[in-house]
Amino acid sequence: MTEQDRGHGPRRVTRARLYEQLMERILEFIDEEGLAPGDRLPSERDLAEQFGVSRATLAQALVALEVLGVIDVRHGTGAVLVYRPNATTLLRQLNDHRSLLPEIVEARSTVEVKLAALAAERRTEQDLAAIDAAIEVMAGEIEQGGRGVGGDERFHGAITQAAHSGVLAQMMDFLSERIRETRIESLGQPGRPEVSLEAHRAIAEGIRRGDPDEAAQAMQRHIDVVSDVPLLRDAAG
Amino acid sequence: MTEQDRGHGPRRVTRARLYEQLMERILEFIDEEGLAPGDRLPSERDLAEQFGVSRATLAQALVALEVLGVIDVRHGTGAVLVYRPNATTLLRQLNDHRSLLPEIVEARSTVEVKLAALAAERRTEQDLAAIDAAIEVMAGEIEQGGRGVGGDERFHGAITQAAHSGVLAQMMDFLSERIRETRIESLGQPGRPEVSLEAHRAIAEGIRRGDPDEAAQAMQRHIDVVSDVPLLRDAAG
DNA sequence: ACTCTGCTAGTGGCCTAGCCTCCTAGACTC
DNA sequence: GAGTCTAGGAGGCTAGGCCACTAGCAGAGT
Numbered sequence: 001m002t003e004q005d006r007g008h009g010p011r012r013v014t015r016a017r018l019y020e021q022l023m024e025r026i027l028e029f030i031d032e033e034g035l036a037p038g039d040r041l042p043s044e045r046d047l048a049e050q051f052g053v054s055r056a057t058l059a060q061a062l063v064a065l066e067v068l069g070v071i072d073v074r075h076g077t078g079a080v081l082v083y084r085p086n087a088t089t090l091l092r093q094l095n096d097h098r099s100l101l102p103e104i105v106e107a108r109s110t111v112e113v114k115l116a117a118l119a120a121e122r123r124t125e126q127d128l129a130a131i132d133a134a135i136e137v138m139a140g141e142i143e144q145g146g147r148g149v150g151g152d153e154r155f156h157g158a159i160t161q162a163a164h165s166g167v168l169a170q171m172m173d174f175l176s177e178r179i180r181e182t183r184i185e186s187l188g189q190p191g192r193p194e195v196s197l198e199a200h201r202a203i204a205e206g207i208r209r210g211d212p213d214e215a216a217q218a219m220q221r222h223i224d225v226v227s228d229v230p231l232l233r234d235a236a237g
Numbered sequence: 238m239t240e241q242d243r244g245h246g247p248r249r250v251t252r253a254r255l256y257e258q259l260m261e262r263i264l265e266f267i268d269e270e271g272l273a274p275g276d277r278l279p280s281e282r283d284l285a286e287q288f289g290v291s292r293a294t295l296a297q298a299l300v301a302l303e304v305l306g307v308i309d310v311r312h313g314t315g316a317v318l319v320y321r322p323n324a325t326t327l328l329r330q331l332n333d334h335r336s337l338l339p340e341i342v343e344a345r346s347t348v349e350v351k352l353a354a355l356a357a358e359r360r361t362e363q364d365l366a367a368i369d370a371a372i373e374v375m376a377g378e379i380e381q382g383g384r385g386v387g388g389d390e391r392f393h394g395a396i397t398q399a400a401h402s403g404v405l406a407q408m409m410d411f412l413s414e415r416i417r418e419t420r421i422e423s424l425g426q427p428g429r430p431e432v433s434l435e436a437h438r439a440i441a442e443g444i445r446r447g448d449p450d451e452a453a454q455a456m457q458r459h460i461d462v463v464s465d466v467p468l469l470r471d472a473a474g
Numbered sequence: 475a476c477t478c479t480g481c482t483a484g485t486g487g488c489c490t491a492g493c494c495t496c497c498t499a500g501a502c503t504c
Numbered sequence: 505g506a507g508t509c510t511a512g513g514a515g516g517c518t519a520g521g522c523c524a525c526t527a528g529c530a531g532a533g534t
Binding site for chain 3: 044073074
């Protein structure tokens with residue numbers, strides 16, 4: 001994984017920064033040394049010297065690895081390996097952020113449609129109230145000139161809740177971080193917030209009537225519209 | 238989300254590092270200023286002065302936010318907001334890394350059992366060959382004193398492939414990063430690699446015979462055993 | 475012998491100061 | 505008006521230093 005490999009989309013022409021290269025080197029090091037979870041890495045001073053960089057830069061690389069959950073840096077002790085990383089997987093996951101979007105949307109589609117159907121079958125009165133409240137919030141935001149982002153998230157959260165499926169909720173959690181990116185892009189387009197609001201009302205109606213098919217179809221239509229954003233068309237092309 | 242909230246499990250008594258606190262402050266700042274994707278943050282020098290920290294520390298915080306996909310730091314230009322983060326969600330996701338493990342295992346269980354059943358129905362001859370090859374790899378690794386980590390991953394990858402379900406494969410991708418953590422812990426325990434190898438053979442047999450129930454049950458038993466590691470018992474308690 | 479305590483070497487945390495490279499807006503030239 | 509040049513400001517990175525914390529060990533006390 002060298003500098004040349006980075007030019008995925010049209011953007012991101014910036015050169016790889018030192019801390020990024022360092023991460024790769026450190027991952028290689030972990031691999032070569034056969035370090036296992038719980039093992040300690042050499043001291044910052046040693047690593048910095050070994051790789052020929054300053055401690056400040058090395059610290060950046062360690063922060064990055066810590067954020068990724070690879071190591072745990074402990075004051076006075078050192079950096080402890082949390083899990084044995086597969087370097088290729090880890091780095092590709094970082095770099096392909098954008099090109100993964102289409103597949104993420106596909107996964108979102110599947111899960112959220114299923115959630116809508118389940119919600120229609122399992123929703124309690126409280127769930128319905130939460131869904132209505134979310135719609136009200138979004139309507140209020142739009143009325144005040146906003147994009148309705150808060151209400152949008154709230155709505156999808158309420159649907160997830162109403163489905164009463166821990167595992168699927170789980171899935172949505174993992175997807176949600178990336179979904180938020182597309183959702184905001186979409187709501188930013190002229191007229192989109194109003195359209196989404198109407199779609200939400202249709203979905204809610206299906207859930208209220210306890211009709212899984214209607215709810216699922218409404219959700220599918222909604223997602224098809226929302227997913228049609230420039231960001232995606234770029235990534236897919 | 239202040240320092241006091243951090244004491245989730247029994248571990249992690251270490252004080253929040255400055256860069257972590259800084260991340261929160263920066264996220265708040267983004268929120269207060271109402272910055273949208275594409276907007277630029279103030280310069281490092283300004284931010285460092287404003288928050289009363291050195292540029293080096295600020296740089297660490299920026300690296301962390303970059304790894305999380307919140308910003309894109311460009312040489313000569315500045316830090317550009319990539320997406321509008323929901324601070325609470327983002328930070329909880331970081332801190333709860335460990336406490337999420339039981340639910341992750343639950344999700345893994347559901348998906349992988351389903352994958353095994355699908356594989357039994359849909360596998361091609363090539364899929365079977367890949368599964369057998371993975372088992373051979375793992376056997377070889379164990380014979381040479383290894384823990385069979387490579388073969389283990391390969392096996393589960395082959396199962397996923399044989400299920401011929403893009404979306405579920407997707408799900409496994411998102412879960413796999415965290416799963417690897419538990420898988421390695423498990424294989425590290427004495428005698429575990431051999432047990433896992435036998436379990437793999439049983440699963441493969443079910444898939445070969447085209448029996449979804451047998452394959453699914455074998456996978457379920459396998460996961461139940463593998464999931465029983467100290468890391469999890471700690472987190473659950 | 476055992477336990478407890480205090481010390482100390484080594485670790486990460488953070489800062490200051492500085493120089494380099496890179497980007498870009500605006501002045502300048504044609 | 506279009507292209508070119510340049511200076512200011514942005515991040516990238518280094519060097520060196522001091523402080524806070526951890527853990528292990530030596531010695532005092534039992």
